[in-house]
Amino acid sequence: MNLPIGSVSWGNGSLSAVGELLRGWGASRTALFTTPFHHADAALTASVTAAVPTLRVTHSSFAAHAPEADIAAAAAILTENDIDSVVSLGGGSVIDAAKAALGRVIDAGRPRPRHVVVPTTLSGSELSHTFGITESHGSSTFKRSHARADVAADAVVYDERVVESTPSDLWLSSGVKAVDHAIEGLLGTGALPLVDSLAFSGIRRMVESLSAEPDRRGPAQIAAWECYSHPQAMRYGLSHRLGHVLGGTFGVPHSVTSAITLPAVLTRMTPTHPHVLASIAQALDVSEATPTRRFGSTCDPAQAPVLLRTWCESLGLPTRLREVGFTQRDLDPLADLTADAYPSETAVLGTDPGRRLRELVRSMW
Template sequence: MIAQPFFDTVKHREIPTGSLAFLPTERVVWGFSILDSLGDLLRDFGANRVVLLTTASLVAEKTLLVRVERALDGLLMGRCASLAAHVPAEGVAQARRLYQKTRADTLVTLGGGSVIDAGKAVAGELLDAGWPKPVHVTVPTTLSGAELSHYFGVTTTKDAVSVKRSFAREDCTPGVVVYDPAATLATPSRLWTSSGIKALDHAIEGLLSRPPNPVVDSLALLGIRRLATAIEKSLDVDALGERLEAQLAAWQCFFAPGSVPLGLSHRIGHILGGTFGVAHGLTSCATLAPVMRMMAPAAPARLAAIDAALDLDQLFDLTAPQSGDALRAADRVEALVRSLGLPSRLGALGVEREQLPTLGRILRETYPEAMRQLAGGSDDPLKELLHDMW
């Protein structure tokens, strides 16, 4: 193994010129028992009439929802709990109509990435209709990172074919993020851990998909180490400290989404979800490691640094040259997926081998910019990549 500097374009300790774009997230709050003071937090932001967006599963579980609705006493005007995975367009329209009917001024999203994305989509529809921008306070129950970004997807269905379309709207970014580990206790273990792999995907694709950035890259690598250290321990629902560690690690992994482009792993994941019905978090379990292997020749130093961050048996020091192996980084991600009991192949997620050409065609048509990440290795690198995933 050859020790390599983290910034592979930096020589003689020169720092390249760069910039960092921030989204309009006004506040991130973290800690224990914040849920109980949620109403006071909302009032600080001028909230008077709140619509709560959540899921049927949290309605059925009751405990978390009761706690949140109690904290919103006097503010809550309505609740929409019919928001399904991958954000169907009809669910967004239903939530938007409820917001308008109740003359609300604030959205609270309680749930995982799909619910939070639905909140962004509702905000977008309201803005497009000439309504004032709603206050959007989000309480994540997973590690998906949707609460931090301006990205969201909405699934439309035409002629029995579902397609998930991606949007990037800074004016739809949630304004307030609340990290309370108690909000995650009702999250099924499989969803919790798979969303942790999605958080790793944010960090790793950010490192592989853009020029070096000395701030975001360092946070991403520290987030990778922090999340890999905490995720398995956080499966114990009594380990609230480890759960909060995982939440903060996911934030580090996706600290500046305005400066972090999405790459092939995420784009393929959007198609797997919107068209093939694969759960959002699980997509990265099958797509991330193969994309890393495909990119090893183009980004060896960056993948070596990721390998070092994932090596929990060794100290990780960003100030020292990174001794790691580009291909081994992908192996470590795949090993982590399997150690968490998650599927690591598309075949195990219900995707048939005969469907791979359709997946490839939709990727080419929908995300041509992501295709630029593919290079060499075969006459048809996309075919090779999808075969590796399957």
């Protein structure tokens, strides 16, 4: 799918492009959607205010995983204030909430505000037409994915200065989330030489950027962009689906889930996707040349999950469910909820996928 993202700006000082975009669209009433953390950053708030002369309202009451109540509140702000443009400043939860709110405005028959995204993490939500909403069903919650092209961002702005204040643990874990997108893209299709090369480059660039001391934030933003360039990366695989249930139902921070779920999933897929896993291992191993296609690597495919987990551990990220306080009694419910909600993603495990998924989840603990 080719998404209608009109422009991508990057580099130090790119925040100034926001005002230029708004002027070009003839915007006059802009809403800023952001997080309490970023709203409390006086220097960042001043920079955003200077870049958005049409700012009329700021809303920062967004919780993780985009709860339904946050979506309703955001949509109400857009309609009640006759907003014609939105700037989303934050990570995946804020960006997803903005997309979901735009969808409600459209469904109500009102003009769709233009949307500029200024991401502060590496999750890739700014490049996607998908969004997750945590829905309540009685006493339980479940994070459900939605997809609609009419809420994709009109423009994306990557500015290294904006992300200087992003906490290191969130920055690093969201970078692993970006790698998860690239790997799921590579696993989800046959060979696509052009976008495969971008995905491999994104993986390698992300590993190098996050492993540097200090981490290199500008190159990491470009790596996230590359990781999301694969069309299949816009459709979630089993690693992401497990992460959605871990976050939406069990409250595990979404940013850290890929460091836990992806190595376990890759271990189970090594026998069925050896050529792709060999190339992924080559991309993860900075001592090797970056692969440009899937089937030319002589690396051991079994090294892909090992290299991935070792890299995540070197970043100080949790790679086991027990490290984030997940209890053993919830392992089988996690597997069963995932299998029931996402049968096609679970089916990649082969025969008797429900049993295999329970085994996979137990290995994650």
